[in-house]
Amino acid sequence: MFYTSMMMGSLISISSSSWITAWMGLELNLMSILPLMKNIKYKNSSESTIKYFIVQAIASTLMLFSIIMMTNLENFSFSYYFMSNLNMITTSALLMKMGAAPFHFWIPEVTIGISWKMVYIILTWQKLAPMILIINTINNNIIFLSIIIILSSMMGSILGMNQTYLKKLMAYSSINHIGWMLSSLLCSYSTWLIYYIIYCIMNTNIIILFNKYNMNSIYQMMNFLTKNKKMKMLFMMNFLSLGGLPPFIGFLPKWITINCLINNNYYTITLILILFSLISLYFYLRITFSSMMLYSMESLINLNQPFNFYPMAMNTINIMSMIFYPLIYFSM
Numbered sequence: 001m002f003y004t005s006m007m008m009g010s011l012i013s014i015s016s017s018s019w020i021t022a023w024m025g026l027e028l029n030l031m032s033i034l035p036l037m038k039n040i041k042y043k044n045s046s047e048s049t050i051k052y053f054i055v056q057a058i059a060s061t062l063m064l065f066s067i068i069m070m071t072n073l074e075n076f077s078f079s080y081y082f083m084s085n086l087n088m089i090t091t092s093a094l095l096m097k098m099g100a101a102p103f104h105f106w107i108p109e110v111t112i113g114i115s116w117k118m119v120y121i122i123l124t125w126q127k128l129a130p131m132i133l134i135i136n137t138i139n140n141n142i143i144f145l146s147i148i149i150i151l152s153s154m155m156g157s158i159l160g161m162n163q164t165y166l167k168k169l170m171a172y173s174s175i176n177h178i179g180w181m182l183s184s185l186l187c188s189y190s191t192w193l194i195y196y197i198i199y200c201i202m203n204t205n206i207i208i209l210f211n212k213y214n215m216n217s218i219y220q221m222m223n224f225l226t227k228n229k230k231m232k233m234l235f236m237m238n239f240l241s242l243g244g245l246p247p248f249i250g251f252l253p254k255w256i257t258i259n260c261l262i263n264n265n266y267y268t269i270t271l272i273l274i275l276f277s278l279i280s281l282y283f284y285l286r287i288t289f290s291s292m293m294l295y296s297m298e299s300l301i302n303l304n305q306p307f308n309f310y311p312m313a314m315n316t317i318n319i320m321s322m323i324f325y326p327l328i329y330f331s332m
Contacts, residue, residue: 002036009030010029011025013029026129027060034049036118049114052122058096066089067090084140094133095148098130100152101155108168111123111171131196138185149269150179152179156176156178157276158276158279166210179273181195195253195254205241206238
């Protein structure tokens with residue numbers, strides 16, 4: 001029931017023709033996700049739920065305020081200056097809802113106390129409606145959004161470097177990817193849609209494994225990987241894909257976005273995104289290289305491990321993405 005109403009709220013916001021209807025859809029989405037976040041198995045879930053509610057309520061209040069003011073100022077001759085500022089307030093409220101920097105402070109604190117399933121929903125589905133609504137304001141806030149893109153890329157990369165908790169690591173990774181998704185919105189809706197879908201696929205691969213094996217810290221993951229050779233390679237490829245290294249599927253949306261940004265003369269944003277992606281790649285490689293080390297208590301080969309279909313199938317999708325690179329290259 002709550003999952004259905006949560007999805008309905010987002011779909012109402014996406015398909016609405018007025019801002020007030022979009023706001024109502026976001027509120028339905030918020031009221032539906034709060035009961036799902038509360039879980040007796042996680043002792044800090046109540047705290048995370050309250051934090052999430054407070055932040056989203058503030059963002060909703062700002063959004064409603066700007067919508068009411070824009071409606072009332074349409075008939076005034078000086079409304080242009082007010083409308084531009086109110087447009088920025090609306091955009092800021094949507095950015096706060098999705099967790100873009102500098103409104104990112106709540107994401108790591110909320111994700112640390114909830115289940116992996118809810119982490120996945122917050123990092124993927126909850127970004128859908130605000131991202132699409134931002135398309136309506138993007139033409140009036142290109143400079144403002146450019147600053148947000150740079151800050152999101154910078155904060156997500158630098159703050160994620162010293163994290164040992166996997167949920168916080170995924171949260172800061174999400175902030176970095178928000179910068180890339182917002183930059184793809186500067187190009188076209190189709191570019192953003194490709195990035196968003198592939199980002200959801202990458203998160204699905206990793207979070208399902210974290211949830212299945214109940215991993216919460218890097219040290220737990222290392223202890224698990226010393227006993228499972230197949231999972232070592234699987235985790236390595238998924239993290240490298242999330243970092244955007246070729247030939248994995250995570251490189252595909254970044255390549256498309258870079259091409260679009262260069263074609264639209266956003267050279268500075270492109271350079272900054274690439275530089276901070278290299279920094280974010282550090283904490284992916286730190287996990288990857290340590291997982292590939294062979295410890296003394298490990299045997300070289302263990303042939304008694306059972307075959308797990310789902311991870312291998314998702315890994316195949318990750319690798320098969322290299323087939324699409326020549327097709328996209330020749331179509332550009």
